[in-house]
Amino acid sequence: MSKLYVSPITGKKLNKKDNYYISENGSEKFPIINSIPRFCKIVNYTESFGYQWNKFDRTQLDSTNFINFSEERFYKSTKWEPKIISNENILEVGSGAGRFTEVFLKTTTGILHSIDYSNAVEANYRNTIKYKNRLELSQASIYEMPFLDNSFDKVFCFGVLQHTPSFERSLESLIKKTRIGGQIVIDFYPIKGWYTKFHAKYILRPITKKLNHRLLYKLINMNINWMIILFDLLCSINLKILTRFIPIVDLYLFPKDLTKSQRKKWAIMDTFDMFSPEFDNPMRINKVKKLFIKMGCKVTFAGFIKNEQNCSGAVVRAIKL
Numbered sequence: 001m002s003k004l005y006v007s008p009i010t011g012k013k014l015n016k017k018d019n020y021y022i023s024e025n026g027s028e029k030f031p032i033i034n035s036i037p038r039f040c041k042i043v044n045y046t047e048s049f050g051y052q053w054n055k056f057d058r059t060q061l062d063s064t065n066f067i068n069f070s071e072e073r074f075y076k077s078t079k080w081e082p083k084i085i086s087n088e089n090i091l092e093v094g095s096g097a098g099r100f101t102e103v104f105l106k107t108t109t110g111i112l113h114s115i116d117y118s119n120a121v122e123a124n125y126r127n128t129i130k131y132k133n134r135l136e137l138s139q140a141s142i143y144e145m146p147f148l149d150n151s152f153d154k155v156f157c158f159g160v161l162q163h164t165p166s167f168e169r170s171l172e173s174l175i176k177k178t179r180i181g182g183q184i185v186i187d188f189y190p191i192k193g194w195y196t197k198f199h200a201k202y203i204l205r206p207i208t209k210k211l212n213h214r215l216l217y218k219l220i221n222m223n224i225n226w227m228i229i230l231f232d233l234l235c236s237i238n239l240k241i242l243t244r245f246i247p248i249v250d251l252y253l254f255p256k257d258l259t260k261s262q263r264k265k266w267a268i269m270d271t272f273d274m275f276s277p278e279f280d281n282p283m284r285i286n287k288v289k290k291l292f293i294k295m296g297c298k299v300t301f302a303g304f305i306k307n308e309q310n311c312s313g314a315v316v317r318a319i320k321l
């Protein structure tokens with residue numbers, strides 16, 4: 001079903017003409033800008049991600065860091081087989097700079113449909129240019145995707161749902177695009193207990209998310225060195241619990257193999273990532289499981305998945321019935 005875009009509003013078939021995707025009667029028209037079809041407002045609530053992923057476009061790619069951190073996360077979370085997904089219709093929602101897009105394209109021979117609501121699609125496009133014949137990348141929202149319902153064998157959405165205005169509506173959209181019997185795999189920020197939001201991130205976000213992106217980036221950059229030193233010090237004296245009050249990302253979630261300078265770059269990027277997004281709504285794993293069931297799916301896994309670096313992510317896998 002490669003290149004079969006439909007209008008995200010009316011569901012009408014679209015054809016490519018010059019620099020547009022146009023409906024047959026010409027009433028709907030979506031521009032192709034810098035080789036990427038755009039099915040949404042170019043500027044929207046995900047602007048901070050566009051800034052972040054274009055500034056740090058290659059920072060988290062496995063191919064940049066010579067590690068297989070994203071590959072491991074992808075296959076441990078999905079349990080998919082490269083040979084099987086090479087011959088299926090797969091959709092990625094919220095690809096950012098394309099760390100998982102790259103994993104899919106590198107480890108399979110299949111075609112991937114991928115969307116992101118932000119201008120991060122430009123970073124993804126640059127990062128995966130060598131696979132361009134197998135990637136159908138567009139800018140679109142999870143709520144208005146340019147695909148027919150029930151059209152994908154498998155859908156994955158990593159690190160995205162907590163950043164959308166409604167976790168529940170977003171899940172509904174993913175399920176809608178999956179065929180009956182198809183699979184959906186998501187990972188997201190979990191609520192682990194009352195203390196989850198008792199963290200510098202949630203205390204400061206009401207202010208930081210309103211700051212100009214350049215200013216926020218500058219502030220993080222200016223303060224990152226002392227924050228890393230203090231964070232590591234607290235961990236080394238068994239006071240890891242106090243690190244939640246330092247306004248920096250949880251550094252122990254990073255791959256252990258990063259060099260000092262890579263670690264610093266990841267820290268700047270992920271600290272920006274935690275303070276800048278418009279939405280940050282973590283969810284209880286059990287609640288997500290119940291939502292899938294309510295929406296007509298069978299949940300095959302709901303829990304934490306540990307990777308070799310010892311960090312764990314909240315993952316739910318489901319089948320559309």
Ligand SMILES: C[S@@+](CC[C@H](N)C(=O)[O-])C[C@H]1O[C@@H](n2cnc3c(N)ncnc32)[C@H](O)[C@@H]1O
Nearest residue numbers: 046049094095096116117118141142158159160
């Ligand atoms: C934390 S990033 C994760 C990117 C990538 N999946 C990764 O793990 O590196 C979250 C992404 O979700 C995208 N996003 C947020 N709301 C969205 C929506 N309504 N539709 C599609 N993508 C959305 C953002 O633009 C951003 O690139």
